[in-house]
Amino acid sequence: LAKTTQPISMDSYEGQEVNITCSHNNIATNDYITWYQQFPSQGPRFIIQGYKTKVTNEVASLFIPADRKSSTLSLPRVSLSDTAVYYCLVVPNRDDKIIFGKGTRLHILP
Amino acid sequence: DSGVTQTPKHLITATGQRVTLRCSPRSGDLSVYWYQQSLDQGLQFLIQYYNGEERAKGNILERFSAQQFPDLHSELNLSSLELGDSALYFCASSAREGQNYGYTFGSGTRLTVV
Numbered sequence: 001l002a003k004t005t006q007p008i009s010m011d012s013y014e015g016q017e018v019n020i021t022c023s024h025n026n027i028a029t030n031d032y033i034t035w036y037q038q039f040p041s042q043g044p045r046f047i048i049q050g051y052k053t054k055v056t057n058e059v060a061s062l063f064i065p066a067d068r069k070s071s072t073l074s075l076p077r078v079s080l081s082d083t084a085v086y087y088c089l090v091v092p093n094r095d096d097k098i099i100f101g102k103g104t105r106l107h108i109l110p
Numbered sequence: 111d112s113g114v115t116q117t118p119k120h121l122i123t124a125t126g127q128r129v130t131l132r133c134s135p136r137s138g139d140l141s142v143y144w145y146q147q148s149l150d151q152g153l154q155f156l157i158q159y160y161n162g163e164e165r166a167k168g169n170i171l172e173r174f175s176a177q178q179f180p181d182l183h184s185e186l187n188l189s190s191l192e193l194g195d196s197a198l199y200f201c202a203s204s205a206r207e208g209q210n211y212g213y214t215f216g217s218g219t220r221l222t223v224v
Contacts, residue, residue, distance in 0.1 A: 034212060036213075038153075041198065041218070041220075042215075042217060042218070043114075043200045043202065043215025043216055043217055043218055044153070044200075044202075044213075044215050045112075045215065046212035046213060046214065049212060087153075097143065097155045097158050097165075097166040097168060098143070098155065098213060099155055099168075100145075100152060100153035100155075101152075102152055103152075
């Protein structure tokens, strides 16, 4: 499984756009990039997944450059309720276990 | 409500005891995954089942076991409990082969061993 590296923590303010970058230098051809969000004492929640270029849904956007060695999760106009841990994962396109790293602890300030 | 149901939500038990955690996957999902989350270890993958068969094992202790039943619900059995087993235990499910669908997690069972 490809190893991922992301910042341990980030602070931002309400209304700002937050970008969390994840590096995955050893990503394989069949790997997908997936992001999860976890609030305290709750299970992680799937946010977004992509293979290349850009993916957007109602929650976030995911930018993946052509070499796929990194990806950026973009959260538009964050609010206090976006305070959570965000996990970047690289998983093969098969039913395989997901190994979670430490994630990025995002703290939104008023 | 994620559609993945875990019971009980809270469990307090003594060292040396045995407990069973239950997970009902989202309707139609064939895969079930168990994770343990403690403050110092983060989310640790324990074991995965697909349509009743064990598919992958992670850092699961020999004192722990799991199974997935024909109706696709799963149980995680923890025996000879130690203080260090106190943690949040999450179950997740996914539709079928292929990671395209992501995992749906339940709200967890908080186990406290005293």
